Amino acid sequence: MxxxxxxxxxxxxxxxxRGEKGIIGNxxxxxxxxxxxxxxxxxxxxxQVIQLxxxxxxxxxxxxxxxxxxxxxxxxxxxxxxxx
Amino acid sequence: xxxxxxxxxIGNPNTGKTSIFNLLTGLNxxxxxxxxxxxxxxxGTCRLPNGTKAHxxxxxxxxxxxxxxxxxxxxVETLLSKNKKDYPDVAVVVADVENLKRNLIxxxxxxDLQIPAILxxxxxxxxxxxxxxxxxxxxxxxxxxxxxxxxxxxRTGIEQLKNLxxxxxxLAVSKTIHMADIDHDYFDRLQxxxxxxxxxxxxxxxxxxxxxTKIDDELQSVNNYSERATPEIKRLQQxxxxxxxxxxxxxLKDVYQVDSSKATDWRSLxxxxxxxxxxxxxxxxxxxxxxxxxxxxxxxxxxxxIDESFVRLSEWAGNHLPAGPFTSLLAEGxxxxxxxxxxxxxxxxxxxxxxxxxxxxxxxxxxxxxxxRVMRRFGLSGKSVVPLISxxxxxxxxxxxxxxxxxxxxxxxxxxxxxxxxxxxxxxVYLIIIxxxxxxxxxxxxxxxxxxxxxxxxxxxxxAVFSAFILDKILKNKARTFFVIEMxxxxxxxxxxxxxxxxxxxxSFIFGAGKIILAISIVLWFLASNGYSDDFYKADEIVRAxxxxxxxxxxxxxxxxxxxxxxxxxxGILGHTIEPVIRPLGYDWKIGIALVTSFAARxxxxxxxxxxxxxxxxxxxxxxxxMSTDTNARTGEKLFTFPTGISLLLFxxxxxxxxxxxxxxxxETNSWKxxxxxLVLMTGFAYLASMIAFQLLK
Numbered sequence: 132m133x134x135x136x137x138x139x140x141x142x143x144x145x146x147x148x149r150g151e152k153g154i155i156g157n158x159x160x161x162x163x164x165x166x167x168x169x170x171x172x173x174x175x176x177x178x179q180v181i182q183l184x185x186x187x188x189x190x191x192x193x194x195x196x197x198x199x200x201x202x203x204x205x206x207x208x209x210x211x212x213x214x215x
Numbered sequence: 216x217x218x219x220x221x222x223x224x225i226g227n228p229n230t231g232k233t234s235i236f237n238l239l240t241g242l243n244x245x246x247x248x249x250x251x252x253x254x255x256x257x258x259g260t261c262r263l264p265n266g267t268k269a270h271x272x273x274x275x276x277x278x279x280x281x282x283x284x285x286x287x288x289x290x291v292e293t294l295l296s297k298n299k300k301d302y303p304d305v306a307v308v309v310a311d312v313e314n315l316k317r318n319l320i321x322x323x324x325x326x327d328l329q330i331p332a333i334l335x336x337x338x339x340x341x342x343x344x345x346x347x348x349x350x351x352x353x354x355x356x357x358x359x360x361x362x363x364x365x366x367x368x369x370r371t372g373i374e375q376l377k378n379l380x381x382x383x384x385x386l387a388v389s390k391t392i393h394m395a396d397i398d399h400d401y402f403d404r405l406q407x408x409x410x411x412x413x414x415x416x417x418x419x420x421x422x423x424x425x426x427x428t429k430i431d432d433e434l435q436s437v438n439n440y441s442e443r444a445t446p447e448i449k450r451l452q453q454x455x456x457x458x459x460x461x462x463x464x465x466x467l468k469d470v471y472q473v474d475s476s477k478a479t480d481w482r483s484l485x486x487x488x489x490x491x492x493x494x495x496x497x498x499x500x501x502x503x504x505x506x507x508x509x510x511x512x513x514x515x516x517x518x519x520x521i522d523e524s525f526v527r528l529s530e531w532a533g534n535h536l537p538a539g540p541f542t543s544l545l546a547e548g549x550x551x552x553x554x555x556x557x558x559x560x561x562x563x564x565x566x567x568x569x570x571x572x573x574x575x576x577x578x579x580x581x582x583x584x585x586x587x588r589v590m591r592r593f594g595l596s597g598k599s600v601v602p603l604i605s606x607x608x609x610x611x612x613x614x615x616x617x618x619x620x621x622x623x624x625x626x627x628x629x630x631x632x633x634x635x636x637x638x639x640x641x642x643x644v645y646l647i648i649i650x651x652x653x654x655x656x657x658x659x660x661x662x663x664x665x666x667x668x669x670x671x672x673x674x675x676x677x678x679a680v681f682s683a684f685i686l687d688k689i690l691k692n693k694a695r696t697f698f699v700i701e702m703x704x705x706x707x708x709x710x711x712x713x714x715x716x717x718x719x720x721x722x723s724f725i726f727g728a729g730k731i732i733l734a735i736s737i738v739l740w741f742l743a744s745n746g747y748s749d750d751f752y753k754a755d756e757i758v759r760a761x762x763x764x765x766x767x768x769x770x771x772x773x774x775x776x777x778x779x780x781x782x783x784x785x786x787g788i789l790g791h792t793i794e795p796v797i798r799p800l801g802y803d804w805k806i807g808i809a810l811v812t813s814f815a816a817r818x819x820x821x822x823x824x825x826x827x828x829x830x831x832x833x834x835x836x837x838x839x840x841x842m843s844t845d846t847n848a849r850t851g852e853k854l855f856t857f858p859t860g861i862s863l864l865l866f867x868x869x870x871x872x873x874x875x876x877x878x879x880x881x882x883e884t885n886s887w888k889x890x891x892x893x894l895v896l897m898t899g900f901a902y903l904a905s906m907i908a909f910q911l912l913k
Contacts, residue, residue, distance in 0.1 A: 161449040164621075164697040165281045168456045169320050181483070181702075182490045182584075189587050189597065191490060191702055197317050198702040200584045200597075205697065 142213055144178060144190065144206035152179040153211030155194075162208050171195025178211060219260070219268040221301065222380060225290065225325060226309030227318055228276030229577065229703035231337045233257075234367035234712050235309055236273040239376075242715075263381045264374075272301060275618075278317075280324040281452060282423055283697070285618040291423070294328055295416055295430040305383040306332045307376070312342055312349070313704060315471055319463045320456070322358065323391040327415045331386040332360055333379050339364035339372065346474035357466040359387045368709060391462050394418055397454045401447070409437060418455075422448050485705055489578065495585050502578075506569045507669045512662065514561035521561075522839075525554030548740025549733065551825040557725070559818070562646070563639045564721045566608050571716040573604065575708035583700055593680045594687025596620050596698060599629040603679060606636035607672065608720065610876045613638075614883055621697050628686045630883055631893060634876050635679040637672045637868070640817040644867045645671055647821055651843050652860030674868055735812050735819055739826045742786040750783035786827070800866065800902070801859035801909040803847050810866075817872045858912035862905040870901035 147153055155176050163172065171194045172178075181198065182191040188203035224239075226232040236244070240259030257273040274293060275286040282288040296302055306325050310318030315336065325332045334354075342349065355362045361379050365372035379386075394414050395402045405421065406414050412433065420427055420437040427438070488494050533546035573579045579601060587597025598620045606613035613633050620626040637645070649664050656663045750757065758776045781787050790804030797807045809823040828841040845854045871877070877890040884890075 160453045161446055164283060164699055165449075165452050165456065166278055166283045166697075167699045168453055169279045169281070170317060170699070170701070171460075173453070173457055173460065182486060183492070184490075184584060184588055185492045186588060189584060189698065191486075191584055195316075197314060198704075200580075200587070200698075200700045200702055202587065202698045205699075 141210050144180070144192070144209050144211055145187065145203060147178070147180045147211070147213065149180050149183055152177060152214040154178075154214060156210035156212055158209045163205065167194075167199070167201065167205070170197045170199050172209065177214075178209075219270040220263070220380065220383070221304045222269050222271045223293065223301075223303035223306045224271060224273045224309060225306055225321070226276060226335075227278050227311070227314070227321060227701075229701060230276075230309045230311040230314075230318065231367050232276060232309040233273060234709055235307070235335060235337060235365060235373075235376075236271065237712060237715055238365075238367055238370060238373045239269075239271055261377070263377050265381050267381060269380060272303070277321065278701075279321055280328075280419055282425070283621050288423075288425060288427065291419060292427050292429040294325070294330065295419065295427065295434055298431050303330060305380060305386070306330045307335055307380075308332055309335045309337055311704075312336050312338050312347055313345060315349075316460075316463060316467060319358075319467075320459050322360075323459050323462060326358070326360065327390050327392065328419075329388045329390070329413065331383050331388055333376065333383075333386065334358065334360055334362045335365050335372075335376060336362060337365050337367060340366035340369050346476065348472050348474075350470040353466070353470045357470065358391070359389045361386060390415070392455075392458045394455070397458055398451055401451060405440070408440060412437070422452060482704055486581070486702075489581050490584055495581070499582060499585060502573075504669070507672060508661070508665050509569070510562055510565045510668075512665065514565055517561040518558055521554070521558045525550060525557065529554070543744065544737065544740055547744070548736045548826055551828075552733065552736025552739075552822040553729065554825065559639070559643045559646075560721060560725060562642055563608075563725075564717050566639055566642075567717045567720045568713065570605050570608050571713045572708050575706065575712060577703040577705045579604070580700060580702050584702065587698065590680075593683040594625065594628050594690075595632075595680070595683050596622065596625040596629070598698070598700065599625065599683075602629050602633045603636050603676060606633045606638060608639050610634045610636070610638050610873065611879050614876065614879050617883070621699075624687075624690055627884065627889070628683050628690065630880055631686060631889060632679040632683045634871060634873070634880075634893060634897065635675050635682065635869070637675040638817075638873075640873065641671075641867050643818050643821045644813075645864060647839060647842065648855070648860045648863050650839055651855045652857050671864060671868060678869060731816050731819060736822060736826050739786060739808075739812070739823060742789070743781060743784050743827055746780070746784040746787075748783055751780055754780035754783065781827070799910065800905045801856075801862045801913065803854055805845075805854075806859075806863070814872050814874075816874065817867060820867070856913075858909050861912060862909035865908050866901045866905040868901070869897055869904055871897035 141156075142153065144153070155172060155174055155178055157174060160168075173195075176195040178195075179193045180190060181193055184191070189200045190203065190206050191198070191200045192206075224232055224236055236257065236259065239261045241261075244257065244259030259271050259273075261269050261271060263269055272293075274290045277287040277290045279287070280291050280294070282291050293299075293301055294303075294306075308318075308322045308325055310322065322332065322334055336349065336351075341347075349364075351362050351364065363372050363376045363379060365376060395406070402414060402418070405417055409417055416434060417437055420430065420434050421440055427434075489498050529546050529550040532542060532550060536542040536545070573582075582600050582604070583597040585597075586600045590597055590599055599617070601619070602613040602617045605616055610633055613636070614630050617626050617629040617633065620629060645668060649667050653664050653667045658666070746752065754776050758779050759772070762772070762775065782791075786808055787804065790808045793807045793811070794802075794804045797810065802810070805824065805827050808827060809820045812823045813820040824842060828845070842855055843853075846852060847854045871894045877894060880890040880893060881887055
């Protein structure tokens with residue numbers, strides 16, 4: 132059996148289940164639209180998954196108090212730290 | 216008289232900006248050349264308390280001045296055009312009380328352009344219910360501007376806003392953040408390159424993804440700045456956004472508090488059902504079913520009434536006005552022609568009503584969320600759902616609504632396939648043909664004719680999606696896709712807003728179509744009541760000679776003469792010339808004429824038949840009755856049989872028969888290539904589909 136060090140795999144928004152929250156960490160600025168950042172998607176802000184469409188795509192999120200939906204491919208690029 | 220004051224209404228989508236516009240201007244407003252909410256420039260006037268006239272422009276909803284769609288680009292360009300006549304003297308930035316923080320981002324950007332700005336906090340009546348408290352005086356101090364609490368629902372705060380507009384010169388013009396503080400190195404260099412210009416304006420030009428073109432000449436040259444469009448820009452944009460949030464966060468918690476325990480959470484309750492992975496789709500289907508059944512059932516009473524009224528009006532004109540060509544033109548050309556379109560007002564109004572309700576309530580965004588993944592498989596975006604649904608009203612505003620789609624390829628495909636959706640101009644054609652060939656029966660509680668209509672709408676969508684799938688395979692992708700959509704709060708639609716939209720759109724539809732129909736009716740009447748041969752002028756003698764032996768009543772004789780005369784009129788000759796082309800589709804020459812005239816606009820079809828059937832006949836009958844009893848002169852059988860009806864329905868479902876749509880597609884894609892492709896492919900496909908259907912069914 133291969134032993135994977137869990138701390139090496141960074142959580143992103145897609146690791147959150149419905150209702151779970153996280154704190155936004157790093158992302159590469161040229162891959163995330165400015166519009167999403169202006170909606171509050173900035174390092175340090177809170178994100179919560181409100182609802183998932185079938186196949187978990189798109190994701191309906193609450194980011195820093197704003198309700199937005201983004202696609203899985205974008206959510207995959209935004210690192211988070213889970214809040215329990 | 217003094218020059219009117221230029222006021223620009225700016226704000227995030229879903230903040231109720233349009234309600235503020237309606238409250239300010241009342242019905243003194245006009246929407247470009249075509250129907251549409253805030254997609255094209257919407258302007259109006261209002262009188263301020265001191266008598267000054269204010270010219271108010273309702274700019275498209277925008278989240279920020281970093282444009283990511285064509286709509287947002289228009290806003291930035293307006294604000295960077297000091298020399299143009301629409302440049303605002305004062306900006307009214309509309310914010311929604313629930314999303315104040317995010318709305319303030321846009322406000323700080325407007326302030327930084329040094330345009331005098333007033334902040335309107337809308338939906339103030341919701342504050343208590345949502346447990347929000349706001350210290351207006353403190354907020355005014357912090358943002359160095361005036362703040363007005365407005366409730367468009369309760370109509371409060373508008374007078375205060377008008378007073379502030381009057382006094383706009385006393386508004387402080389100051390910046391909120393200084394670009395140079397973000398990165399001295401970069402911004403000092405930019406300023407040195409254009410020492411005459413304002414630094415933030417320069418930054419806006421340099422940082423846009425798409426070069427701005429409609430801006431002041433002095434700023435145009437900035438587009439060539441060497442440090443445009445570098446990866447550095449993205450990093451600086453993020454720093455700028457963080458700086459703006461820092462500015463806002465410094466005071467927001469002192470002036471704005473939310474006590475969530477006081478709020479009733481309708482939002483999550485509704486979202487649990489309406490965005491659910493199963494329940495959401497069931498709800499969506501039920502909503503659509505309800506809409507189409509309603510359109511069909513609710514409007515039948517007023518429609519029958521209008522139909523009868525026009526027949527009576529036409530008859531009255533024929534009997535009471537002095538006989539002559541003018542009366543004949545009026546009674547046989549203009550009145551039936553106009554009646555042919557007026558009859559559809561109830562249905563079109565209902566359609567606009569429902570679309571307006573979907574948008575105003577916030578439900579449309581949920582549909583976008585639910586449909587995005589499905590639509591993406593066909594090269595579309597969830598946001599394509601908005602054009603596709605509003606395309607059921609009219610393809611023109613729908614094609615323009617595609618501007619909100621950030622990705623060019625997805626946007627182009629959406630524009631190209633939107634005309635397949637069943638627009639309100641097809642409705643008259645569908646309804647009359649359905650009434651003729653589909654039995655009026657009830658199956659499982661649903662009206663069969665209503666179901667057929669819904670089936671045609673489904674066919675339109677299916678065709679749109681199918682052609683999108685093909686286009687997706689053919690077209691090359693230019694840029695990567697971003698998809699961000701706000702999920703606004705659910706709102707009870709404002710009766711006034713909905714009413715304005717319905718009136719405005721129905722009016723443009725009727726007058727737009729009315730002009731074409733009036734002109735075509737006159738031409739058709741002339742062509743149908745004149746001819747050049749003896750066959751036309753001596754129809755009476757010829758027919759009497761032909762049927763000498765047959766025992767015909769006076770009435771039958773008259774009908775026979777009239778139809779012989781029509782056959783030999785100009786239009787009859789023209790119709791017979793094109794008949795061979797359309798015969799494989801099951802049409803006769805009369806339908807052929809209607810087909811030709813409806814290339815200007817589909818709804819002309821019914822008006823054309825109405826005019827053709829009215830000429831030379833003075834019986835009191837509705838168009839429907841005349842069409843159902845008409846026979847095909849060649850075969851002697853009933854003209855509108857089931858196969859012919861289906862073939863016609865398919866032709867109108869697929870063919871590109873709308874000059875205005877072609878014009879707007881040309882405008883939105885900036886080339887004749889795309890509208891021409893639409894015209895040829897759609898119409899060619901329609902011809903084939905109708906021919907196959909007719910040949911199989913007959």
